Amino acid sequence: RLETPTTHTLPVCWLSNVERGPSHFVGPSYTSTMFAAKHYSIVCLILSFIHYSAGLYFHIGETERKCFIEEVPEETLVVGNYKCQLFDPKTGGFMQSSPGIGMHVEIRDPEDKTILSKVYSSDGRFSFTSHSPGEHVICLYSNSSSWFSGSQLRVHLDIQVGEHAVDYGSVARKEKLTELQLRVRQLLDxxxxxxxxxxxxxxxxxxxxxxxxxxxxxxxxxxxxxxxxLLLMGFWQMRHLKSFFEAKKLV
Structure with missing residues (x-):
């Protein structure tokens, strides 16, 4: 079961608009300016809820396995980022997990062949390129149960597919691309x-x-x-009845 975090932040545009207040809206076009600012604030508020719903996490037990199905086209890059938090019974909350806790990631292609099976640290990043189109199964489970015996592990997971999985900032620095060249690269991708x-x-x-x-x-x-x-059964029944009647000399 995926859940959303209990905290969220407003975008900068909303905060800056709140901080400025109505003192900036003066002059003959006061009404139109206030109308535009109102819609500007509404748009920023909507963006804040979009940002709020982006962070998803799930809980797993000691030997529990969580699997997700991702439909991926052929020759497509898939990148997953995750972060683990360990439940603290003293505080009743989740804290940063111990370095000894690792996450085992297993990925199977549509033909049920394992294309990735590797143990990562408590915070990590995994990636793979699909070689056949279809549903890819991504499973995660802890590599050890002794570190959180009787407790739950909270895993924050973010999966990016296709051009969304590419870090264009590092691409621009590595290939020394200008802003226009980088934009063209993004459009081509x-x-x-x-x-x-x-x-x-x-x-x-x-x-x-x-x-x-x-x-x-x-x-x-x-x-x-x-x-x-049905035709054969009907033909057999008729022959059988005919033989029966002939034997009884009824016909």
């Missing part, structure tokens, strides 16, 4: 990701069509088989 998504949807449509055709064919053959069986 977005176009490439859209193409992959379209190919994946085409793959899903083709697979669904094959499944539908196979199901329809099986239903047709099953109906034909039932009809043939």
């Amino acid at each position: 977005q176009v490439d990701q859209i193409t992959k998504e379209q190919n994946y949807q085409r793959f899903r449509e083709e697979r669904f069509r094959q499944t539908s055709e196979s199901t329809n064919s099986r239903v047709l053959w099953w109906s034909a088989g039932q009809t043939i069986i």
